Amino acid sequence: xxxxxxxxxxASVLVALLVAMxxxxxxxxLVRPTKLEKPVLIIEGVEAATSTGGKPTEEETLKxxxxxxxxxxxxxxxxxxxxxxxxxxxxxxxxHRTGPNLWDIIGAKVAHAADFAYSSGFKDKGGTWDDExxxxxLHKPRxxxxxxxxxxxxxKDPQERADVIAYLHTLSDTPxxxxxxxxxxxxxx
Ligand code: HEC
Numbered sequence: 001x002x003x004x005x006x007x008x009x010x011a012s013v014l015v016a017l018l019v020a021m022x023x024x025x026x027x028x029x030l031v032r033p034t035k036l037e038k039p040v041l042i043i044e045g046v047e048a049a050t051s052t053g054g055k056p057t058e059e060e061t062l063k064x065x066x067x068x069x070x071x072x073x074x075x076x077x078x079x080x081x082x083x084x085x086x087x088x089x090x091x092x093x094x095x096h097r098t099g100p101n102l103w104d105i106i107g108a109k110v111a112h113a114a115d116f117a118y119s120s121g122f123k124d125k126g127g128t129w130d131d132e133x134x135x136x137x138l139h140k141p142r143x144x145x146x147x148x149x150x151x152x153x154x155x156k157d158p159q160e161r162a163d164v165i166a167y168l169h170t171l172s173d174t175p176x177x178x179x180x181x182x183x184x185x186x187x188x189x
Pocket of ligand 1: 080081083084085086087088098099100102105109110111112113117118119122137138145147148149150151152155164
């Protein structure tokens with residue numbers, strides 16, 4: 001092949017490359033990503049925290065935790081409560097720290113430990129610890145008792161709260177069963 005032939009081949013290869021490059025540049029401009037108007041994933045609890053315009057109480061806006069208990073994991077809950085051990089012990093008979101010992105807390109009275117100095121708001125609250133009360137406390141302690149001594153930001157992720165509640169259920173000689181225990185109380189995985 002003579003050099004003219006060779007140049008023709010080189011030129012056509014270059015032209016092909018050029019066309020491919022311009023093509024991709026043009027298409028980048030033609031196809032513009034559109035922004036979603038609404039978030040596709042709405043996370044419970046977070047929404048409530050950001051949109052309290054009309055000031056509904058947390059009790060009204062927080063979604064019930066019971067449906068999430070079915071897929072809660074005791075093991076994950078046990079890992080999450082590491083955040084609490086700075087102030088709480090979870091073992092039977094263990095000492096109080098900044099916060100009271102939490103053995104046998106589900107089904108116990110609010111402010112259950114006779115030898116712990118609770119805030120007056122906590123002492124006067126009344127009632128017993130069930131899943132939904134625990135959900136409110138764990139989401140935002142100050143929504144449960146406004147002047148609580150529990151200075152903890154709370155767990156914003158509802159599944160984390162469900163996991164912790166499932167774990168708290170196990171801390172008893174006579175555990176209060178989870179609402180779904182008949183079908184699926186065995187810790188998954
Ligand atoms: C910075 C310390 C601190 C952290 C962290 C903390 N707590 Fe508390 N907690 C307290 C105190 C103090 C009280 C008592 C509240 C009062 O008297 O107002 C309390 C009270 C409680 C009670 C009520 C006990 C009763 O006898 O009624 C529960 C349940 C509880 N905490 C669970 C948790 C869990 C679960 C976590 C982790 C996700 C956690 N707390 C993290 C300090 C803490």
